[in-house]
Each structure stands twice: as C-alpha cells, then as structure tokens.
Amino acid sequence: MPKATAADRVRQAAFRTVLLTTTTAVGLLAGDLLWAVLLVSAVLGLLSPLTDVCVTPLITLVMAVGPQAVPDTGPHLLLLAGGSAWAGAVLLVPFLGGTYAAPTAGPRPARRGIGESLAALRGAAREGNPRLRYAVRICVCFTVAYAGLTWLDVPHASWALVGILTTLRPSWGATRTRITKRLIGLCLGCVLTVVLLALTSGRPVAAAIAITVCGGIARPMRGWNYGLWPVFGTPVLT
Template identity: 50%
Template sequence: MATPTTQPLRTMHRLKEIYLLREEPARYDTRIAFAAALAVGTPLTAGVSTGHTRAGVVMALAAWVTVLAVPKSHRRARTVQLLTRTALLTAATTLGALVGGMLWATAAASAALALLVPVPYAGGSPLICMVTATVPQPGISTPEHVLLFLTGCLWATALLLLPVTGGPYSTTPGPHPSPASATLPPWTALREAVTHKTPEFRHAVRVCACFTSSYTFMTLLHLPHANWALVGILTTLRADWSRTRSRIVKRLTGMLAGCLFTAPLLALTTTPLAAALAITVCGGIARPMRQFNYGFWPVFATPVLLLLTDFSTELTWVDVTERLTTNALGALIAAIAMLLWPAPAHPADL
C-alpha cells in the first residue's frame, strides 16, 4: 500500500515511464529528417536572402505542416496521400483567410473541419491551418497568401515523393493500415464513420464540440495567443483516455523542455539568417521524433514554431512563457473533455 510519502514518487515514476515510452514501431528516419530540413529551410532562407521574408515564412509553415505526413510505402498511395493532404490544407487556409475577423463564421468553419478528423490524410492539420490563416499576414494579400501556401505544400510534397528524401517505394503489398477506414477513399471513409457511429466519428464530434466552444470563448475573452491553446487541444485530445493522457504527459513535458531549449537559441539567433538556420536544424531533428517518441518531438518542434510564427518580431521569455501556458490550457481542456465525455468501455456500447 502506498504511503503519503511514496505516492508522489510512484506518480513521478509512472509519468516518467509514459514520457519515455516509444511509439510503435519506434524508428528514427534520417530521410524524413533531411526532407523536413529542406522543406522548411529552403523557402525560409530564400525569402530572407531575397528580402521577401513574409513570403518565405508562409511557404515554410505550409511545408512544415505538409511534411508531418508519414509517407505511404507504395508510389500511387503516397501520391494520392500527399496531393489529398495538399488540397485539404490549402482549402482550409483559403477558408480561414475568408472568414477571418468574423467570429461566428470562423466557429462554423471550425466545426465543419473538426468533423473531417476521420478522413484519411486529414486529422487536425486542416483545422490548425484554418485558424492560423484567420490572422492576416502583413503586406500579403489573401490570393498571395493562398498561392504561397499552396507552393509550400507542393514543395514539401515533391520532397516526400522522392525516394531519397521520402523513403524508397515498396514493390510488395504491406499490411493493411489501421484503422480499416484508412484503406477507403477520404469521403467514403467519412460517410462510413458517420453512418456506423465509429470511434473515429465519436472522436470527431468530441473535437468539434471542444474546439469550437473553446475558440468562441477564447475569442470573446480576448485571450492572448489563443491559437496555442487550440493547438494544445488538437494535439492532445485522442479517441480514449489512455492515449489522451499519454499525449498530455508527452507534449507538456516536451514543450517545457523545448521552451528551455529556446533560451540559448534566442540569444544566438540575432539575425534572420541565423534564425532560419536554427529553424532548419531543429525542424530536421524534430520531424522523425514523432514516430520515434512523441515526447521528444516538442523539444525541437517548439523552437521551430516559436521562431517561425514570430519570425519578424523579437521574442522574449514573457512570450515563450505565455505560449507554454496557453498550450497547457489546451491540454487541460482536452483532459476535461475526456472526463466529461469518456469513450465507451466496450465496442458494444458504441
């Protein structure tokens, strides 16, 4: 029986076990690391060097979100996967630019995109792109923003389609992916999820309610850096409590380490080219961590987003702390959502 003295130690040991638990199958792919570094670093460095920094940032952000996809092993499947993802991300960005500044239109759009979670190749990325695009880019018109975003997506897609950066193509049939809906065309998978009330559909409805209500209240309350809280919801809220708890532990621990790691980077990246180099290196290291240990991913991905989203401004520790706090708020909201609306204990309850 645990005593009051040993209970905190047991809890800390359990949290440590969760954080260090590797993904299945754990693999650090150096090809994907190289692809991510090129995807983000090339447009950003080119934009800084030619005096088009804002354009470079938009393309780099688009490439970063696109390159998060795990490339399929077969040529046709990978092509369909990446082009579908490019179309979804670009469409979501266009929608965000159109509804920006209109609270209820944005809330309705976020509710619709949240229901796309069961769609293969989508997940929460389109929703993140949509909300991010609601904030106009200074000096860039909406058509220019969409075109630059599309170009960044296509640049990352081209890199992932190359065997040298996206991984070699397989000539033999592989195991069926899980869930089974991943073998279906996107809109067929969505229809099947809605018709049969699958766990994926229940998760999508939970995300829809949680994200949309949080976005509405945070906007009305003028919460600073609310987008980081929304990203915290999307990256931690999973279909069941076990996976949600694991994501919360891994993400918050990794983000705390990532914010601490950002400290020397803020001191070293005193020029735009130095910042671009830091983003390139951290992006390359971070990307394969998602499939190796998700807890290590935010350690290097956090500096990428902090430096990239505020590329033209001077970050301080106050800014870093605010973003960490709002991201933790998103994780807390995800935990509350799972407690108030838990997943069924058995398939028969679905």
C-alpha cells in the same frame, strides 16, 4: 499505414496541398464571421479521423484567423501552397518518403455509394465506433472553445486551440500521456529556443542552420517519443 504506390502518393500530396491552402483561404476570408468559422471547424472536426484529413486543416484554419494581420492574402496563399507542394515533392523521393508499393493487378474495388456510406455511418453511430466518438469530441471541444475564447477576447487564443488539436486523442489514456509529454517538451523547447535566439541573434546563416538541424531532429523524434518532438520543434516554429 500500408505502402502507397507512386500514383497514390502523388494524389495524397496534391490533395493535402489543396486542402491546407483552401482552409487557410477560408480562415483569411471568414476570420471576422464567427458563425462561418464555427461551421467550417465543425465540419473539419467531424472529418478529422479520416486518414487524408487529420487535424492539420483545423490548425491552418486557426492560424489564418488569428490576430496577426495578413497584408497580402494572395502572396500568403501562394507561399503556403508552394510550401505544401514542396513538402509533398520531397516525400516523393523513396529515400525520404519510403519505398513505393507495387501497383496491384486486376480491377480496382468498387467505390461505395452515398446510400451505402450513410448506412455505414448510421451503423457506426449505433455501435459507438471509437473513431466516430473521437470525431464528435474534436468537433464539440474545438468549436465550443473557439466560440468561448473569441467572445471573451482572450489573447493568443490560437495556442489553446492548437493545444486541443494536438493533445486530444481517441482514448483518455492516450490523451493524458500526450498532454504530459507536450507540456514537458514545450517547457524544454522554450529554454532551447531562448538559448538559440541568443546565439543566433543578428546571424541569419547561423539561425538558418539551427532551424535546419532542429527541424531535422524534431520529426524523427516524433515517431520515437512524442515528448521530444516539441523540444526541437518549438525553436523551428518560433
């Protein structure tokens, strides 16, 4: 990823905040309408290879339409938007988010028109572009699984759907490696979670410290070895 300028990073953080809040709102409003959720998920799946989108909006959509009841939609959305905005603000600090790139001099490159974009998309489809194939796989795999799990009324189906989004990669080799690391990491993470719950039960300060430490370790481990990410990320999510 090339380094972003200060303006680019602000734009990215704002876009992500709006995107994740919007998909959460759609999930809360359309949770009982299977066709609406499938339509939105299909569009998000096809857009997932884009750098500014990824699979995160699909995850927030799944969590919003889950079986858990959300008593107050407004406060729920405000908290999610506030958390996303806070994460973006933290990443604006160069020490935490990386140094900024210097603004480029000269005119900005011209934006591609709709006709040119459609022509490029048709060309990518004819050539079998890997990113396009990955988008179609995400779209088909997720929507079919969501429809099937919903019709069968499978409990905790959101975990299976999140598993698809976090393990399906552009190639078979990368997908197989990701599945292996995630399964082993989740098993170890569950053991660590049980230990931490036993040690911090009834001690909110100790629980907050444990969450902070695990969260601080989990994210850097993701870039070094993905298998260690679920080990320390599972206690935070639990």
